[in-house]
Amino acid sequence: MAVLNVSFCSSTLPPNPKPPLSFHKPLLLSVTPQSSLCYRTPQGLNQIGPPQNLILSLGESVAKASFLALISASLCFADPALAFKGGGPYGAGVTRGQDLTGKDFSGKSLIKQDFKTSILRQANFKGAKLLGASFFDADLTGADLSDADLRGADFSLANVTKANLSNANLEGALATGNTSFKGSVITGADFTDVPLRDDQRQYLCKIADGVNPTTGNDTRETLLCS
Template identity: 35%
Template structure:
């Protein structure tokens, strides 16, 4: 083994290996363009991995097919946003404004909505943890202005 081989073997033995997964890399690229005021933007199919979007204005934003994985959307304005087919795993929507938002077919497992305003939100065919669904039903009112579906009906409230 030559000197270069010895040096390479030593580097591999003493240096920790660092790797970033493809979703983390894509998420970092997509977050570079985010600003606190993103009202009405097209963010379809964007990936937000561990993103801090707390307090952002995403009202009227097209987020169809977006992925929020362990993201913080506390206090975020999502009023009238299109979140159809969104995947939001282990994300925080506490105190977010989801009035008039469309979350049809959303995968919202392990996500939290305590204090979120949901008047007129459409959760049709969305997958939620049962305790979250029950808590949302306690304050579900209104009808979605786009789909015409009552929030209580979209959550299958009893």
Template identity: 35%
Template structure:
């Protein structure tokens, strides 16, 4: 009986040590991931070249990226709230699951961009080229959807989804 209690305590101690070790390792991995994420909050990054970059989890909150080039970049799971992306090249960029509340994409090139599961409330797409863009399950303002449906065309080459279908446009 005493030996059984000792084994149980030893087992419990080993479990606690193992769980603590795993927690430390996971925390270290999260810290490393955070260190590698870009943070351009309130930055002036006009006419910069971010093409074909891994910007996953990046923060571009209130950043002024007018005229910049994000062609082919992975900007998924990022925060772009209040960002200014006017006349920006966003061709083939991936914004899956990004938060882009109150962003201006006016007159930008969003050809074949992916906005799946993104939140883009109060975001402006006026004059933007959206040919082949995929907005599947994105949260967009009805007025923006209405405006984009007037010019929506093409099929996204990565997802295979038609732009009109992803926006829920009526034929």
């Protein structure tokens, strides 16, 4: 049985590294604490080491290509570019930067969901739990956010025009930058501690009415309307 110490890390690592491995009898691949493994992503070379006890046992019939594929598969989970591309319980790679026009998310638990830069026109979020969700730079034109729990949600730079926010709870939500609520329905919405621009606050105060059924707070009072 052969024992081979391997270090894939090198500033000159070729695009498709081919370590000089021999496959005769069953092979034990051992990486020492002084060794380290690298893998390549579109962003460049990444190091994940030094591993302590990486041991792969291969049978006599395993080809070199299969072995390299096995190593690649075992390292993919550590690729930071793949680790977070959507986030939240609805699934990575699904809701961030996507065209989700008209999608039905009503009643779903979407806590800390990432909808950054997504197109969410006429999307249905009625009664959804969206605590800490991010709608940064998203297009929510005509979306239904009624009865939604939006505490701590991020609407920075978002287009929330003509949306239905009736009875929504936006306590502590962010609305910085050029966030716009023009044409939206806010009856019974709770805007407690939402840092609105003066022009947006003045606009919302002109149409504000109702009391939030969950918090019991008057919409006009949460907007600090005079």
